[in-house]
Amino acid sequence: MTAADLLPIWHVALGEALLLVAMLVAINGLDDLAIDLLWLRMPAAARAGRLPPAPELGPAPAFAIFIPAWDESAVIGAMLRRLLAGLDWPDVRVFVGLYRNDPAGIAAVMSVADPRLHVVIGPAPGPTTKADCLNGLWQALLADEAARGRAFAAIVLHDAEDVVHAGELAVFARHLPGHAMVQLPVIPLPDERSPLISGHYIDEFAESHAKDLLVRQWLGAGLPSAGVGTAFCRHMLGRIAAQRGGLPFDADSLTEDYELGQRLHALGGRGVLVWEQVGGAPVATAEHFPADFEAAVRQKARWLVGIALAGWDRLGWQGGLAQRWMLLRDRKAPLMALVTLAAYVLLLLLVLDTALRMAWPAAAQMPKVASGPLLPLLWINWLLLCWRLLWRAWFTWRLHGITEALLASPRAAVGNFINAAAALRALRRYAAALRAGQPPAWDKTVHRFPGAA
Template sequence: MIAADLLPVWHVALAEALLLAALITAINGVDDLVVDMLWRVMPAAARAGRPPPDQTVDRQPVFAIFIPAWDEADVIGAMLRRLLAGLDWPDVRIYVGLYPNDPAGIAAVQALSDPRLQPVIGPRPGPTTKADCLNSLWRAMLADEAARGRLVDAIVLHDAEDVVHPGELRVFAAHIAGRAMVQLPVLPLPDAASPLISGHYMDEFAQSHGKDLLVRQWLGAGLPSAGVGVAFCRRMLGQVAAMRGDQPFDADSLTEDYELGQRLHALGGRGVLVWQWEGGQPVATAEHFPADFASAVRQKSRWLIGISLAGWDRLGWQGGLVQRWMLLRDRKAPLMALVTVAAYVLALLLGLDTLLRMLWPAAARLPAAAQGPLLWLLWINWLLLVWRLLLRVCFTWRLHGPVEALLAMPRAAVGNLINAAAAVHAVRRYRSALRAGRTPLWDKTQHRFPGEA
């Protein structure tokens, strides 16, 4: 009797929860659909990521490559050997940021003898933040400029696990003049041992760098940097440094790369994402991404803290309508991750409700939880989901082939679970940092390098 009395409460609660989740999901789906439609109507060159190169370059620019490396002894040696072997540029210097309490990392870098390579041991023990390490490299570069009497033209960022394309400096040289930033695509490497967790990064980057960021730059919004495979104009970085006490990278930020792209845009600098193909493959930065659930959650929670939570506090809502729309798209990520998982749970509960109505006459006499406008809204969300999954498959197929494209659909569910767990972890961690009055430290994941083949 008590169960029968609770049935109306159950049905009303389920219907209200469904309506709220469906409304939020529909708004988010339409937001994504607008970006998809904009990408489709863009000029072909913009849609393909082919901005015009600079035609007035009269000399080859001088490059500095910054590689922050805390506790990277397992990968930094192999990464640098491959990088040095593939570099074909007359004037480039590689600065590797190390820490005094990382003797294994120092030994791995010092074992390589190359005049283009300069280890830089920071003044503080690690971990600090990645930005703090990059600032140490900036100071080392300034000292070299003073000693050589020649300024660097552009600064390239890479991580210790990156597989650097041999042609990237040629692409940067062709596009950096007159621009604040040039970003190359990021290609997550397939991992046979983790096709779902590590593999879901392939789908996300395929869409982000193949569509979303291209729409941003076509609309004139600030282009966030990926932090790897990106070249910054040295003059523009100097302007940022002059405003920040000679530190272009904000040591209090966990996503200094994202923030730097936005700050350069606020200063009037323009960034571009360039897709250039050589031998049927894009000139891009490849790397392994986390292969287990816990590592993926840690990495994505760091991104969410820096972009969605701290980014909101630190950057505010600057710029015009388009810029604010893109900031909103960045900052809705934690909410949508949680709403998506809630929608999974509600879908199961709706199935349970249907089963109850079939087996229990008392339940069958009550109105269905999903009917009328709510039912239509659920169908709209279903169509938007199908569209989103098909688009995901297409972008993954373009870069990684049909096998990975077939895995893109189940990986979407895995990615949603990772994103939801990361959102919870990010909120907890950021709240703890605010209460303690400190900046979260460099909570990096363990990195892998694919080898020296």
């Protein structure tokens, strides 16, 4: 068989692959477009994440802040000092979960002297899972409640790298009555060392927390917790704990925060994402996100395993139409990350096909691949891509200004490669966990905190 004999096979294979990928990209693009159009239809207050006026505050509710920490000695001391210095609330207790085989982390926390701080060192060596560490904090909370004869009103989740807004407890106090969960926005901090890799989180969270999650909220679907800057009603957590043998967090889960939001919704509890401003700035949780490719892939792979893969098994497809649609959007992420990677490969193959046609007369006689009914589909995808990039840049501009908005488009390409690599890693890890018959371990990333050494 000569090279000329292979040309028809090449032409058909490339055309079929291009058609399949283009159809999947178009379906995904129309799915995202539907969210955009719903956001535009929402009332102005709902689009802005503003809830109806809350009733006047009664007695200040008691808050417990949970901070699970494994190998966080580089950031946990600075984080706690800043958090405790900014806490202006009459009744608050900060529970920090540590492991006995993390002496540096224990020393960093013990260096912070504050009567509101309660250190909990788990009996098992670390790392276990974040959910397991949180369960240890839950048991410490129960002991604290029994000792003082008063229950907390809510539990607030934070991580060791969070920059906590001083006004968050006041926001929680205003909106927790009648709600099972109150989520504050998460705003990634710009990193001058990594404007593309760390910076792509800026664009993703700006669009997700200022549009996608607000649409979920408006449709009445379950609102997933981001795991930080989230307050849970103590009573509702107690109901989940009662169903789970006394522990509200599932120790086998890598994304216990996401699952908790869904389980609260299944129990009839409503979660809300609230955007409020103090001094012209949003009350939100800020933090640094991974600055190198491998760390970003590791973090996102953990999210994909917990939400899209294990979450499918663990949560199923419960709920109404809106809820199932949002679950589908969560669980399509690994597939679409790989489809996007395939689209980049096909783009390179199209360039190769063009070069062959220019250099080889026999190839020039073959019909063009991007022709016929495929051509309008490619134009639709091009228009959807331009729309998507403009929307992402606009949401970034609203929160972070024009400089970051100009970087949003090149960062989208970087994010696509990170997401594809994370999808491959997630599939490998999940397959290995299934073969081993046990859940994946806590695959955490190295964190940074502003001003910490």
